[in-house]
Amino acid sequence: xxxxxxxxxxxxxxxxxxxxxxxxxxxxxxxxxxxxxxxxxxxxxxxxxxxxxxxxxxxxxxxxxxxxxxxxxxxxxxxxxxxxxxxxxxxxxxxxxxxxxxxxxxxxxxxxxxxxxxxxxxxxxxxxxxxxxxxxxxxxxxxxxxxxxxxxxxxxxxxxxxxxxxxxxxxxxxxxxxxxxxxxxxxxxxxxxxxxxxxxxxxxxxxxxxxxxxxxxxxxxxxxxxxxxxxxxxxxxxxxxxxxxxxxxxxxxxxxxxxxxxxxxxxxxxxxxxxxxxxxxxxxxxxxxxxxxxxxxxxxxxxxxxxxxxxxxxxxxxxxxxxxxxxxxxxxxxxxxxxxxxxxxxxxx
Amino acid sequence: xxxxxxxxxxxxxxxxxxxxxxxxxxxxxxxxxxxxxxxxxxxxxxxxxxxxxxxxxxxxxxxxxxxxxxxxxxxxxxxxxxxxxxxxxxxxxxxxxxxxxxxxxxxxxxxxxxxxxxxxxxxxxxxxxxxxxxxxxxxxxxxxxxxxxxxxxxxxxxxxxxxxxxxxxxxxxxxxxxxxxxxxxxxxxxxxxxxxxxxxxxxxxxxxxxxxxxxxxxxxxxxxxxxxxxxxxxxxxxxxxxxxxxxxxxxxxxxxxxxxxxxxxxxxxxxxxxxxxxxxxxxxxxxxxxxxxxxxxxxxxxxxxxxxxxxxxxxxxxxxxxxxxxxxxxxxxxxxxxxxxxxxxxxxxxxxxxxxxxxxxxxxxxxxxxxxxxxxxxxxxxxxxxxxxxxxxxxxxxxxxxxxxxxxxxxxxxxxxxxxxxxxxxxxxxxxxxxxxxxxxxxxxxxxxxxxxxxxxxxxxxxxxxxxxxxxxxxxxxxxxxxxxxxxxxxxxxxxxxxxxxxxxxxxxxxxxx
Numbered sequence: 133x134x135x136x137x138x139x140x141x142x143x144x145x146x147x148x149x150x151x152x153x154x155x156x157x158x159x160x161x162x163x164x165x166x167x168x169x170x171x172x173x174x175x176x177x178x179x180x181x182x183x184x185x186x187x188x189x190x191x192x193x194x195x196x197x198x199x200x201x202x203x204x205x206x207x208x209x210x211x212x213x214x215x216x217x218x219x220x221x222x223x224x225x226x227x228x229x230x231x232x233x234x235x236x237x238x239x240x241x242x243x244x245x246x247x248x249x250x251x252x253x254x255x256x257x258x259x260x261x262x263x264x265x266x267x268x269x270x271x272x273x274x275x276x277x278x279x280x281x282x283x284x285x286x287x288x289x290x291x292x293x294x295x296x297x298x299x300x301x302x303x304x305x306x307x308x309x310x311x312x313x314x315x316x317x318x319x320x321x322x323x324x325x326x327x328x329x330x331x332x333x334x335x336x337x338x339x340x341x342x343x344x345x346x347x348x349x350x351x352x353x354x355x356x357x358x359x360x361x362x363x364x365x366x367x368x369x370x371x372x373x374x375x376x377x378x379x380x381x382x383x384x385x386x387x388x389x390x391x392x393x394x395x396x397x398x399x400x401x402x403x404x405x406x407x408x409x410x411x412x413x414x415x416x417x418x419x420x421x422x423x424x425x426x427x428x429x430x431x432x433x434x435x436x437x438x439x440x441x442x443x444x445x446x447x448x449x450x451x452x453x454x455x456x457x458x459x460x461x462x463x464x465x466x467x468x469x470x471x472x473x474x475x476x477x478x479x480x481x
Numbered sequence: 482x483x484x485x486x487x488x489x490x491x492x493x494x495x496x497x498x499x500x501x502x503x504x505x506x507x508x509x510x511x512x513x514x515x516x517x518x519x520x521x522x523x524x525x526x527x528x529x530x531x532x533x534x535x536x537x538x539x540x541x542x543x544x545x546x547x548x549x550x551x552x553x554x555x556x557x558x559x560x561x562x563x564x565x566x567x568x569x570x571x572x573x574x575x576x577x578x579x580x581x582x583x584x585x586x587x588x589x590x591x592x593x594x595x596x597x598x599x600x601x602x603x604x605x606x607x608x609x610x611x612x613x614x615x616x617x618x619x620x621x622x623x624x625x626x627x628x629x630x631x632x633x634x635x636x637x638x639x640x641x642x643x644x645x646x647x648x649x650x651x652x653x654x655x656x657x658x659x660x661x662x663x664x665x666x667x668x669x670x671x672x673x674x675x676x677x678x679x680x681x682x683x684x685x686x687x688x689x690x691x692x693x694x695x696x697x698x699x700x701x702x703x704x705x706x707x708x709x710x711x712x713x714x715x716x717x718x719x720x721x722x723x724x725x726x727x728x729x730x731x732x733x734x735x736x737x738x739x740x741x742x743x744x745x746x747x748x749x750x751x752x753x754x755x756x757x758x759x760x761x762x763x764x765x766x767x768x769x770x771x772x773x774x775x776x777x778x779x780x781x782x783x784x785x786x787x788x789x790x791x792x793x794x795x796x797x798x799x800x801x802x803x804x805x806x807x808x809x810x811x812x813x814x815x816x817x818x819x820x821x822x823x824x825x826x827x828x829x830x831x832x833x834x835x836x837x838x839x840x841x842x843x844x845x846x847x848x849x850x851x852x853x854x855x856x857x858x859x860x861x862x863x864x865x866x867x868x869x870x871x872x873x874x875x876x877x878x879x880x881x882x883x884x885x886x887x888x889x890x891x892x893x894x895x896x897x898x899x900x901x902x903x904x905x906x907x908x909x910x911x912x913x914x915x916x917x918x919x920x921x922x923x924x925x926x927x928x929x930x931x932x933x934x935x936x937x938x939x940x941x942x943x944x945x946x947x948x949x950x951x952x953x954x955x956x957x958x959x960x961x962x963x964x965x966x967x968x969x970x971x972x973x974x975x976x977x978x979x980x981x982x983x984x985x986x987x988x989x990x991x992x993x994x995x
Contacts, residue, residue: 340853342844349840352829359788359818359826360840361809470496474539477498 139472140414143465147458148426155451159443169441176436177429185318187425187432189390193218194424195327196382197406199334200251200375202415204269206338207371208351213258213273214379215403216280217251219396221380222387223284224250226394229305229387230292239308244326244384251380252373254280259372263365269372281399288394302394311389321389327421330378334417337374347371379403411456427452484544485511485674486532486643491541493527498883501527502538503698509643514665514675516689516706518682519718522886522915524698525678526568529645532676533565534558564641566632568648572620579603579616582634606634611667626657633664644668645676650684662688680718682711694718697915730931732951735764737797738815738904738935739785744794746780746959754780756959757794762904762935767926769938769950769968770961773980777959778939779821782908785937786818787811788826799903812841817902819893819910821939823886827893830882834874835863837881838896870895871921887918894922898929905929908939923949943973955979962986 159173160166177187197214204211211217225247234242254276261267292302311322338344350357350367357364382402387394409427413419434448458464486509493502501524509515517525530536532543534552543550545561552558558565572581579599588598603616612630620628629649636644646665650658665675665688679685685692686706694701694717701717739762746755755777762768772778783789785796787808796804801814811818820826828837839848839859848858863877872891874884881889890911897905907926911919926949930936940946946953946968953971955963962985965971978984 336853340856342849342854345836345839345843345854349829349832349836349843352831353825355825356827356829356840359786359808359820361807361812362840362843363807363809466496473496473498474494477494477500 139465139469143469144412144414144459146465147455150458151451151454154454155447158450159447162447163441163443165441166443169437169443172440173433173437173443173447176440177432179436182317183432183436185315185320186435187428188318188320188324190428190431191421191424192321192323192327192389193382193386193400193402194405194409194427195421196330196385197379197402198409198413198420198424199330199406199417200379200382201403201406202410202413202417202420203334203338203347203375203378204371205410205415206351207347207367208354209259209262209368209371210270211255211258211273211372211375211379212270212407213254213276213372213403214375214406215399215401216273216277217254217376217379218383218386218403218406219277219399220254220280220284221247221251221383222396223287223383223394224380225309225384225387226302226305227287227292229309230303232309233306234308236308239306240311240322240388243309243388244381247384247387248377248381251376251378251383253376254380255372255374255376256369259369262372263368273372277399277403285397292394294393299395300397305388305392309388310392311385313389319390323385323389326381326385330381331417331421334378334420338417343367343370379406408452408456411459483510485509485546487544488528488532489542489544491528491531491543492539493524493531493536494539499885500698502531502541505541505695505698505700507693507700508703509674509676510691511674512669512672513690514669514677514688516685516692517676517678517695518680518685518692518714519695519701520680520915522697523695523718525695526647527698528695529565529647529676529678532558533563533645559639559641562640562642563645564636564639564643565645566629566636566647566649570628570632572628572631572635574621575619577617577619578614578623578631578634581620581631582606582616582638584635586638602638603634606637610634610637610664610671612664624657626653626660629653629657629661630664641673643674643676645678647678648680649677650679650681658684682714685714686711696720729767729927729949729951732765732930734766734935734951735933737761738764738799739937740795740797741781741785742795742797744781744784744796745792746777746784746789747792748780753792754959755784755791758956758959758961759794760954760961760964762937764903764933764935765930766951767930767936767938767949769940769946769953770956771940771943771946771953771976771980772956774941776956778908778956780959781956782818782821782906782939785811786816786820786906812900815901815903817897817900817905817934819890819897819905819907821908821912823889823893828881828889831880833880834867834872834877834884834892835859837892838863838866838877838899841896841900866895866899869899870925885915887914890914890922891918894925898925902929902934905934905936906939907936909941910938911940911942911945943976947971947973947976957982957985961988964988 156170159169163169177183197218200214201211225243228243228246232242257276258269258272261272262269288302294301294303313319313321338348346362346367349362350364354364405427409420409423412423430448430451434445437443438445488507491502491505494500505528507528519525527536531538534554534557543552550561582603583599588595588602600616607614612634614627614630620631649661653661669675677689689706691703692706692714693703694714696718742759744755744758745753747753758781770778780789784791787806787810790805795802798811799815803811803814824830839862842848848854867874867877870891872895873888881892910922926936938946938949950968953965953968954961955976957980963979
């Protein structure tokens with residue numbers, strides 16, 4: 133069993149290495165300065181505190197959406213809707229930030245809570261559709277992204293828009309609602325602690341609580357869970373709801389920590405990136421922050437590379453794609469794994 | 482003797498670590514009917530899947546018609562004239578028989594499918610091999626026995642000279658079996674070679690020329706059918722005399738722990754699969770239900786255990802009306818259930834042994850002393866049950882799928898029995914389980930019974946139902962057709978007649994209750 137565990141880690145590392153290698157080859161083919169490009173890609177995020185800050189800032193929302201997606205994955209449910217949940221959570225937190233007068237310690241808590249509830253609501257819909265009527269949560273959660281994107285845009289544009297601003301943005305959030313950026317010159321904010329709490333909560337929930345147990349068993353084998361007396365209908369619903377809460381809080385954290393004004397004009401993409409994070413972390417909540425940091429590192433590096441050399445940031449999508457393909461491909465290195473199994477089986481005979 | 486096929490030193494280890502074949506030697510002479518027998522899980526099907534290219538062995542060689550052959554896929558097998566009829570048919574139900582037979586070898590007229598030629602080809606083939614079918618009928622409308630003929634025709638259409646039949650009679654009625662055997666003999670007379678997988682010794686005696694016996698992934702021996710008795714073969718299969726002698730303690734049954742009253746079930750297809758079944762199980766007794774599989778036993782069990790809702794009737798378990806209630810309610814009433822298919826219902830394969838053991842009590846106060854699950858209590862329970870039920874593993878934290886079939890079944894049994902059920906519903910409790918584990922499970926079953934639990938035992942294994950049960954009932958066509966108040970006074974032959982629907986008792990509704 134332990135050998136299999138080691139195998140999974142090694143497999144992921146090999147996948148990452150191969151993907152990087154391919155990224156380098158592509159860079160080499162398209163760039164006049166491939167060496168510099170790749171160097172700034174790999175080391176760029178560590179060249180200044182500001183850049184390193186960017187990396188951490190980017191990892192925070194990815195951690196939330198990664199946790200949200202992995203929660204659903206553990207129940208063998210898809211959650212392609214983390215995007216919409218994240219977005220709607222941010223919208224709800226914006227409204228609380230603008231309208232509710234509250235003291236400085238309470239205001240962010242309130243905004244986060246409302247953001248979580250908003251995310252929960254968005255997650256509840258595909259959950260209940262699946263549990264009651266067997267509607268594919270993959271389709272419904274994906275569709276709802278666009279529904280709640282529009283709902284959010286409507287709310288901001290028609291009710292909380294700052295008409296004095298030159299761009300289409302919301303009124304500024306009251307300063308009391310902000311999550312303090314405590315490490316200048318970076319924008320690293322108190323949201324990082326909320327993210328750490330979310331990781332701990334998700335871990336305890338999944339592995340140490342009876343509800344998490346029921347959720348995981350439902351994910352491993354639904355007929356078995358049913359047979360054991362687990363109410364799988366309710367499990368499916370609450371897995372999506374809690375997943376929505378985490379994504380919603382993530383959206384709220386991002387809004388209160390970084391933006392201080394709602395200014396998205398399109399879905400920001402964190403929910404979809406959450407799928408990548410969850411896959412890299414193998415749905416293990418403790419691995420999620422690492423995977424989020426890694427993805428944030430790639431993104432920050434690519435950004436720096438695009439700004440300083442002639443290679444565009446899209447190169448990173450090539451690396452990402454290859455990485456995900458190899459990590460998820462069951463057959464990748466399966467022969468090696470089988471030899472391990474055979475060896476162990478022969479020893480135990 | 483001539484050799485058509487020789488498999489030498491075949492080794493197969495599945496990705497889950499199960500060793501299915503260990504140095505198996507197997508050879509077949511041209512033109513013979515060769516029976517391959519062994520208990521469930523002995524590795525017969527695996528060996529044949531290797532022959533047909535569906536599985537790749539870790540070691541060993543295959544020589545076919547005197548030449549070494551590497552069978553990388555079923556295409557290679559088919560190209561070399563090896564055909565296989567699987568236990569579970571691989572036909573397209575919505576297509577006609579002719580279309581199924583020519584699938585992949587479709588006769589063409591220009592660009593379009595030549596339906597007429599397909600039909601005539603099928604007819605011609607059917608006539609030549611004496612396997613009469615109606616080529617234009619749709620597969621979904623024809624009975625199982627006919628489907629099997631279609632499977633055989635399909636293999637013959639592809640030029641099969643060596644035909645592998647994996648437990649072909651498991652789903653057949655006696656008449657269909659007779660017909661099949663006639664067809665097989667005809668095939669043999671026309672020069673075909675047949676490998677016949679079975680564990681029904683009577684059939685093996687009737688149809689085969691030679692027998693190869695496998696046990697626990699190994700070759701045990703090869704013998705001429707004519708010189709071996711059923712008893713000899715069964716001893717080779719099991720490793721000792723088969724009639725597992727069980728010390729069944731005498732019983733004085735108590736009150737009813739299960740009352741089934743006129744339970745009916747109509748399937749989605751509109752067919753009534755359970756037709757008004759009534760019976761009682763009392764505390765301290767084993768009621769066995771014998772019957773050929775597919776006669777409504779599965780549906781009945783699922784209704785009793787909460788996996789399925791009956792269309793009519795009542796189920797009263799341990800004094801509580803649990804009709805149409807879910808599994809949780811049925812469990813809370815005090816019902817334990819050893820399911821027929823352990824990998825589907827019995828365990829979560831990727832979960833650890835511990836996790837599987839707590840599945841029915843994960844939310845109990847004992848395991849959740851405060852807010853969270855107590856890992857300590859879970860691990861203590863795991864250790865205790867692993868020891869008590871002799872689950873062979875390095876650690877209770879091993880994923881269940883790494884265990885052998887017998888040990889996986891012990892995990893199920895450990896969970897179900899340790900909940901102190903008042904009623905145990907055991908459906909095929911020892912299917913695909915090795916002899917040691919079988920004995921252990923039987924012992925535990927009778928122990929629980931002696932301590933006052935009622936046991937409902939459903940098994941297709943006559944030996945098992947007859948040796949464990951105090952009372953016996955027979956299910957046929959969705960009904961209870963016979964009840965024997967004393968299981969020891971019934972012969973296998975007599976049971977057989979009821980199981981095949983040849984005989985039936987006159988049972989007034991509810992008369993079997995006492």
